[in-house]
Amino acid sequence: MDWAPLILTFQLAALTTLCLLILGLPLALALAYRKFRLKPVVETLVSMPLVLPPTVLGFYILLAFSPQNGLGGWLRDTLGPQLVFTFEGLVLASIIYSLPFMVQPLQAGFSQVPASLREAAS
DSSP: OOOHHHHHHHHHHHHHHHHHHHHHHHHHHHHHHOOOTTHHHHHHHHHHHHHSOHHHHHHHHHHHTOTTSHHHHHHHHHHSSOOTTSHHHHHHHHHHHHHHHHHHHHHHHHHTSOHHHHHHHO
16 A cells, blocks of 8 residues: 555645644734734635635636746746645645635634733733
8 A cells, every 4th residue: 555645645734734823823813803904805815715616726826826927937936946736835725725714713712802811811
């Protein structure tokens, strides 16, 4: 039995979860407690993967990070290797797809904490 796909899946899950924790927790805290002008735009961008079907989202990510297009070409020129069809690209796509599943529940939970408890904790 070939264990490479299973190992790849576990590596992807672990790295995606770690990145989501690093990115999602501060983002959820900011969206729950801060008021800023672009907050609706950020909330819309975070929830966009929930609205789009996974195949459409994958196609858009593939187009965006393709070396022939602006963002993908700029990333290739700046960082070096391309992201399309690599493990790093897979991690990035997984983070984009999973971000709303991390941010929205945390944001809802943080917003339910009473202000008196937050003040007492600080």
